[in-house]
Each structure stands twice: as structure tokens, then as C-alpha cells.
Amino acid sequence: METKRKIRFGKVVGDTMDKTVIVAVDTTKRHPLYKKTIRRVVKYYAHDEKNECKVGDTVKLEETRPTSKLKRWRVVEITVKGKVAEIKPEEITS
Numbered sequence: 001m002e003t004k005r006k007i008r009f010g011k012v013v014g015d016t017m018d019k020t021v022i023v024a025v026d027t028t029k030r031h032p033l034y035k036k037t038i039r040r041v042v043k044y045y046a047h048d049e050k051n052e053c054k055v056g057d058t059v060k061l062e063e064t065r066p067t068s069k070l071k072r073w074r075v076v077e078i079t080v081k082g083k084v085a086e087i088k089p090e091e092i093t094s
Helices: 089-093
Strands: 007-014 020-030 037-047 058-063 073-080
Touching: 007 037, 007 073, 020 058, 020 073, 037 058
Parallel strands: 037 073
Antiparallel strands: 007 020, 007 058, 020 037, 058 073
16 A cells, blocks of 8 residues: 655755755645635755755655654755855955
């Protein structure tokens, strides 16, 4: 009996930890009574084995067994590479 694992697509918002990235997943849902579209953003901690995800990348996540206190997802692939400018602090003041 094989269970289907959940898949999510999101944007990397944090990559300072070792082998861990924080991914923001944006979902929209219609209110059942008022029919207004409600936007919900959930942040997941995901395991990135090769440390190749950077801030701004769009990634595909897959549900997995708990790997730490907060990590229950892993990065399957990077779908779109993000474009984040690398600016040094000296360049800002100049």
C-alpha cells in the first residue's frame, strides 16, 4: 500500500542555514459564503541536500518523514533560478 506524497511549489525566502531552506508557498482559496479570494502564505522548512538553492529560486517540494524538529519537506528540483542582485555593503554607501 503506497501513499501519495504531497507536492508543493514555492519560492525560497531564506537560505542561511546549512542544508536547509525556507520556502514560502502561496495558495489561494475562495471563501465559501462571501466568494472573496483569500490568499494564504505558508512557510515550510525544507531539506536541500546539495545546498544549491538560493533566495529567489522557485522550487518543487515533496513531503517526507521528519528530518529535524521543523523539517518535514525536501527539495526535489529547482524549477526556476531566481535573479537576486549580489550587492556588497560598500556599494550601497557609494
